[in-house]
Amino acid sequence: MSDVALVALADVFRLPNLLASMMGVLFGLFIGASPGLTISLGMVLLLPLTFSIPPVTSFCLLLGLYAAGMTGGSISAILLNIPGTPSASATAIDGHEMAKKGRAGQAIGTAVISSFFGGMFSLVCLVLIAPTIAKFALRFGAPELFALVLLGLTLICSFGQRSIIKGLISGVIGLIFMTVGLDSMMGTPRFTFGYVELQAGVPFLPALIGLFAIPQILEGIIGGVQVIPKYEAKISGLLPRFKDITRLFKTMVLGASVGTGIGAIPGAGGPIAVFLSYDYAKRISKNRELFGTGLPEGVAAPEAANNGVAGGAMIPMLTLGIPGDPITAILLGALMIQGLTPGPLLFQNNAQFVYSVFWAFLVANVMTLFLTLSTIKVWVRLLQVPKRILLPVIVMLCIVGSYALHNTFFDSGIMLFFGLLGYFMRKFEFPVVPMLLAIILGPALEEHLRMSLIISQGDPSIFVKHPISLVFIIIALISFIGPLLKRMRAS
Amino acid sequence: MKRANIFISIILIVFAGYYAYLITRLPTRKLPHTLGGDFMPWVLTVCLLLLSSLLLLKSTLHKSEEERSIKVSWKEVAGTLALFAIMVAYIEAIIYFGYILVTPFFMAAMMLISGSRRPMEVIIFSIGISLAVYVLFYRFFHVPLPVGRIY
Secondary structure, eight states: OOHHHHHHHHHHTSHHHHHHHHHHHHHHHHHHHSTTOOHHHHHHHHGGGGTTSOHHHHHHHHHHHHHHHHHHHHHHHHHHSOOSSGGGHHHHHHHHHHHHTTOHHHHHHHHHHHHHHHHHHHHHHHHHHHHHHHHHHTTOOHHHHHHHHHHHHHTHHHHOSSOHHHHHHHHHHHHHHTTOEEOTTTOOEESOTTOGGGTTOSOHHHHHHHHHHHHHHHHHHHTOOOOOOOOOSOOOOOSOOHHHHHHHHHHHHHHHHHHHHHHHSTTTOHHHHHHHHHHHHHHHOTTGGGTTSSOHHHHHHHHHHHHHHHHHHHHHHHHHSOOSSHHHHHHHHHHHHTTOOOSHHHHHHOHHHHHHHHHHHHHHHHHHHHHHHHSHHHHHHHTTOOHHHHHHHHHHHHHHHHHHTTTOHHHHHHHHHHHHHHHHHHHTTOOSHHHHHHHHHHHHHHHHHHHHHHHTTTOTTHHHHSHHHHHHHHHHHHHHHHHHHHHHHHO | OHHHHHHHHHHHHHHHHHHHHHHHTSOOOOOTTSOOTTHHHHHHHHHHHHHHHHHHHHHHHOOGGGGSOOOOOHHHHHHHHHHHHHHHHHHHHHHHHHHHHHHHHHHHHHHHHHTOOOHHHHHHHHHHHHHHHHIIIIIISOOOOOOOSOO
8 A cells, every 4th residue: 555545544533534534424314314405405505515625524524425325315215215315216116115114123223234345345446546647637628628627517418307408408507607706817897787796707606505505495395394204113133144145245336336337337327326236136036026026126226326326436536637426526616615625636646645535435334334234223313304404404504604605694585585596496407406516617618718819829620639638529529429329219 | 497587588588688778878988999898798789699599599499408397496496585584684693693603593593493402413514613713714714703783
């Protein structure tokens, strides 16, 4: 092991960082287990706390939340048949059937062990693959980086599930917001309307909080607070026997591989991975007809997959600066808040930080395993925390958190503006994720485009003359046109 | 949904027009052989115009998927705007009175709107949570909380 990795290990094992991991895990379990609260929401609520703490501590906190949120989602899915997060949807199929038969403990135990396995599997892939990709990506110049960001943006198509046009409109509006501020080349103001606060651009953290948190809260308050049924039965037999674990090993490997692979493809995301792994597990099982009736394999596959997604999604995020899903987009924002530039240079200039992220993810997975198993009764009780208390707390945290970035209420105003926008976007079925991607990637797109054209003295053929850039542009075109053709064929 | 889409696409076309007007007022200074600061905004204007027109055309001509009705009631819109008004009022009040004095009242108001009906629950949680956030943010993480002109 290199010296840098050892120093990073020692850093992550410092008490403040371990405490941050633990806080992240506990908060993640709460968010994951609470139906209606998503991991993205939890992330944006924690982001304001990360300004004043070192980058490694903030990532211990956020990765703890990420890993535990994925696991926590299975608790309500199994006990109440209400998935805590979208990635726990497939777990409910067999998990709840097991709970109905009095095997809730076994189902939760299987979910937790499989989640741990999925997380560790994806971590190994991350450690093995990420440095190689980053090394290769160091060759990228401005044209390649422009083409790469363009590729990241074409993923917008895959987020516009109901309507590709609406997904694209959402992305274009996000890019329009990112043209606000000082022109990066000439230093002249653009669309700032005389506000000094807008010269640095639209602050993306308040925008994230507004887009993700406020619409959820408004829907919770106005749409009527969801009544969560009580789970009365006793939960026992959490720890699976060694024999059961070995029997599930093949399913867990399958789920973790599918999850890591899907996670590494930007835009695919957890819900796709869990249903795909559930389907594959069913196909290879000898008891395929028993799937859906309460089979541990039906819990192990999706749970290994959803935690596999976490590590997989971090591969493009750390190496190329392209987020794999909304959660990694927020993590990318967290990196930028700390003044770190995601992408290949992160591995070169901040290698110790990158290793710390690896270790922090390991600690997060181990803590999630032990804390979930040892405190399960608490989480079952917390399922009943009334939303009439929870939702006002979240609103207050959003306002105070957005203020904390620059100590100005201008940011809180921006947060409310994006909150209102996000609420109406949801109502009119415009996806918010393309806007989030555009807000994160927009400035880089324009900067690399203009930089490339300065290099080529205004000749746009620079993008096709560079082979790597050409490959990215071709893939971008395919990923843009592919879904359109698929839709046209389907209709 | 069909009517909602037509309405939205018209708003977007108008917005694209306004954005184009703003671009024409941008400074034209640029480096030789390269793009000015107005290039990207123009590209985005064209994209937005094209996409909104496409949505308008699709919503006007296409019949199949547009049968679903979108659930936007005036009561809901009014409720949303009222909640936003409370949030804006909270921000304005903090500017004068500071976080500590205003937050318990804001929390109490939001809890009542969210359906809390027990007075003790409202009092305990609104004060308790405001203080807990103060301790966690200000004392533990050293994240600044809003200070008002009075406190």
